[in-house]
Amino acid sequence: xxxxxxxWLFLKAxxxxxxxxxxxxxxxxDLIPMGWAKEADxxxxxxxxxxxxxxxxxxxxxxxxxxxxxVGAGLALAALSLPPLLAIGVVYFYDRVQKYQAVQYFSRGxxxxxxxxxxxxxxxxxxxxxxxxxxxxxxxxxxxLAMGKKIPVIVILILAAAAGIIFYQS
Amino acid sequence: MDDVHLPPEKxxxxxxxxxxxxxxxxxxxxxxxxxxxxxxxxxxxxHQANIKYGWMDEDAFVRAWALSQISPGINLAKLTIIIGxxxxxWMGLLVCLxxxxxxxxxxxxxxxxxxxxxxxxxxxxxxMRGIQPAAIGLSFTMGFQMIxxxxxxxxxxxxxxxxxxxxxxxxxxxxxxxxxxxxxIVMLTVGAGTVVSLSIIPANKAAAGLEAR
Numbered sequence: 001x002x003x004x005x006x007x008w009l010f011l012k013a014x015x016x017x018x019x020x021x022x023x024x025x026x027x028x029x030d031l032i033p034m035g036w037a038k039e040a041d042x043x044x045x046x047x048x049x050x051x052x053x054x055x056x057x058x059x060x061x062x063x064x065x066x067x068x069x070x071v072g073a074g075l076a077l078a079a080l081s082l083p084p085l086l087a088i089g090v091v092y093f094y095d096r097v098q099k100y101q102a103v104q105y106f107s108r109g110x111x112x113x114x115x116x117x118x119x120x121x122x123x124x125x126x127x128x129x130x131x132x133x134x135x136x137x138x139x140x141x142x143x144x145l146a147m148g149k150k151i152p153v154i155v156i157l158i159l160a161a162a163a164g165i166i167f168y169q170s
Numbered sequence: 171m172d173d174v175h176l177p178p179e180k181x182x183x184x185x186x187x188x189x190x191x192x193x194x195x196x197x198x199x200x201x202x203x204x205x206x207x208x209x210x211x212x213x214x215x216x217h218q219a220n221i222k223y224g225w226m227d228e229d230a231f232v233r234a235w236a237l238s239q240i241s242p243g244i245n246l247a248k249l250t251i252i253i254g255x256x257x258x259x260w261m262g263l264l265v266c267l268x269x270x271x272x273x274x275x276x277x278x279x280x281x282x283x284x285x286x287x288x289x290x291x292x293x294x295x296x297x298m299r300g301i302q303p304a305a306i307g308l309s310f311t312m313g314f315q316m317i318x319x320x321x322x323x324x325x326x327x328x329x330x331x332x333x334x335x336x337x338x339x340x341x342x343x344x345x346x347x348x349x350x351x352x353x354x355i356v357m358l359t360v361g362a363g364t365v366v367s368l369s370i371i372p373a374n375k376a377a378a379g380l381e382a383r
Contacts, residue, residue, distance in 0.1 A: 014242060044289075057244030062278050088263075113357035
């Protein structure tokens with residue numbers, strides 16, 4: 001495996017994305033055709049990213065580990081840590097241009113676009129992962145519980161794990 | 171409102187030794203370790219710490235969070251960088267980010283490694299078959315939550331604008347659906363579409379007043 005290409009793909013995904021799961025479509029588009037990662041690696045990395053502490057954007061560190069071990073995790077972490085530094089420049093730049101209406105509209109449009117991308121990729125993952133009624137029920141219940149914002153995500157995932165054990169082990 | 175621009179030394183003591191930086195590192199290390207369960211809980215913890223230590227006033231914090239949404243990378247990392255830079259410039263940035271990210275990343279890898287080792291275990295497999303649909307549900311939920319504030323703004327701006335936002339979002343999903351169009355093209359297209367359509371369709375008067383604010 002080519003370390004430089006690996007680092008570049010993760011750095012590019014992070015540079016072109018806004019938000020922690022924004023790099024998902026880019027990594028998905030690059031790594032799947034190259035045969036470096038499978039659909040299941042993405043689902044598992046995202047699951048670990050949700051359960052582990054810190055920003056859920058660290059899911060791609062998990063993906064890096066699944067592809068390329070500790071070196072992959074380190075490279076993925078470095079690739080994740082560099083692009084956010086541009087935020088310092090953005091703060092200065094935004095102070096100068098925020099008075100323009102078009103800037104406000106465009107940033108709103110970027111947000112809509114990034115959410116649209118995330119939803120599209122999640123649909124794709126759902127199609128390959130949710131294969132029975134039980135999965136569908138868990139997914140819908142999760143959305144209902146998580147939208148309420150009252151129940152910590154970790155509790156929802158523990159409940160889902162317990163439900164999986166009860167349903168599939170018996 | 172003046173404390174937005176308070177010099178950093180008034181917020182965290184800048185004495186000769188680096189006790190301020192060390193303390194800052196420990197605070198963010200604690201935030202990183204405590205924030206199980208994804209970004210929402212991390213943001214809540216950072217917000218609470220910001221109030222407790224008086225790093226920024228509420229307006230500056232919200233602005234920092236908003237600006238964190240429009241540049242590349244993990245939003246929470248950008249928020250951390252903006253706060254760290256505000257407090258102690260480049261060293262503050264480094265210390266806060268390292269505190270938040272390093273322990274969390276290490277635990278993430280260990281959990282992935284543990285998962286790889288356990289993934290042949292039937293009990294673990296059953297648990298993961300429960301967790302995977304939940305992770306997808308959480309991903310959908312995050313999408314819904316991310317657009318909530320935009321859509322409530324659009325709602326205040328009138329029916330026409332609300333409809334346009336809905337069309338733009340669905341258009342983005344449709345463009346991205348096959349995965350054949352580059353994500354950045356999708357975002358720029360929706361961004362340009364938003365500028366054009368919102369420039370043509372005016373907001374209703376009450377919201378226009380808000381917008382000009």
